[in-house]
Amino acid sequence: xxxxxxxxxxxxxxxxxxxxxxxxxxxxxxxxxxxxxxxxxxxxxxxxxxxxxxxxxxxxxxxxxxxxxxxxxxxxxxxxxxxxxxxxxxxxxxxxxxxxxxxxxxxxxxxxxxxxxxxxxxxxxxxxxxxxxxxxxxxxxxxxxxxxxxxxxxxxxxxxxxxxxxxxxxxxxxxxxxxxxxxxxxxxxxxxxxxxxxxxxxxxxxxx
Ligand SMILES: N[C@@H](CCC(=O)N[C@@H](CS)C(=O)NCC(=O)O)C(=O)O
Numbered sequence: 180x181x182x183x184x185x186x187x188x189x190x191x192x193x194x195x196x197x198x199x200x201x202x203x204x205x206x207x208x209x210x211x212x213x214x215x216x217x218x219x220x221x222x223x224x225x226x227x228x229x230x231x232x233x234x235x236x237x238x239x240x241x242x243x244x245x246x247x248x249x250x251x252x253x254x255x256x257x258x259x260x261x262x263x264x265x266x267x268x269x270x271x272x273x274x275x276x277x278x279x280x281x282x283x284x285x286x287x288x289x290x291x292x293x294x295x296x297x298x299x300x301x302x303x304x305x306x307x308x309x310x311x312x313x314x315x316x317x318x319x320x321x322x323x324x325x326x327x328x329x330x331x332x333x334x335x336x337x338x339x340x341x342x343x344x345x346x347x348x349x350x351x352x353x354x355x356x357x358x359x360x361x362x363x364x365x366x367x368x369x370x371x372x373x374x375x376x377x378x379x380x381x382x383x384x385x386x387x
Contacts, residue, residue, distance in 0.1 A: 184209050186202070190213070192216065196352050198252050199211075205256060209238075216235070221233050221235055276339045283338070291357045294317040298361055332371035354372075
């Protein structure tokens with residue numbers, strides 16, 4: 180019997196969620212293994228052997244090979260299961276998706292991450308000393324990025340062009356995490372952003 184690939188995951192964690200949505204889009208069955216972040220299971224020696232960064236997600240292949248980094252995992256799944264295409268059909272579209280995706284990760288997700296690390300939920304865990312000024316600055320940059328997305332989404336239906344791609348998956352998951360756990364829900368007047376969010380998150384695969 181062939182073993183399924185395992186995905187190390189934790190409910191509510193945004194990065195593994197990106198892989199779950201990609202797997203659902205491609206109809207790939209994975210074995211989900213919960214890594215209890217509350218118990219710091221992602222920092223155990225055993226887990227560090229799977230991913231020296233001590234972060235989830237990790238995809239473990241049938242032969243025990245481990246792949247960390249959400250996008251490395253998603254690209255691996257796309258190479259195995261090319262349809263539906265989420266990373267680009269030709270040289271130009273691939274570059275456009277990569278550009279938009281890097282901007283979302285480096286300019287939006289990283290700011291949300293800084294607000295999270297310096298915010299009240301992480302403070303309660305007592306792991307790091309929050310820096311209020313850092314949080315304020317990332318809150319502002321996150322809100323500015325939302326306004327930019329709203330403007331871009333006035334010109335096209337999806338973030339990298341006319342169709343749904345990996346960029347929309349990453350961005351919608353970032354917005355959901357920021358809204359639910361970081362106190363950074365986009366303002367209701369950002370109508371293009373909210374219409375896009377509904378288009379993306381109402382997909383059956385997204386809910387799965
Ligand atoms: N760049 C990594 C980020 C992974 C990441 O930060 N995962 C979070 C959960 S969503 C985590 O494991 N955090 C624990 C930590 O940073 O110690 C990826 O895309 O997979």
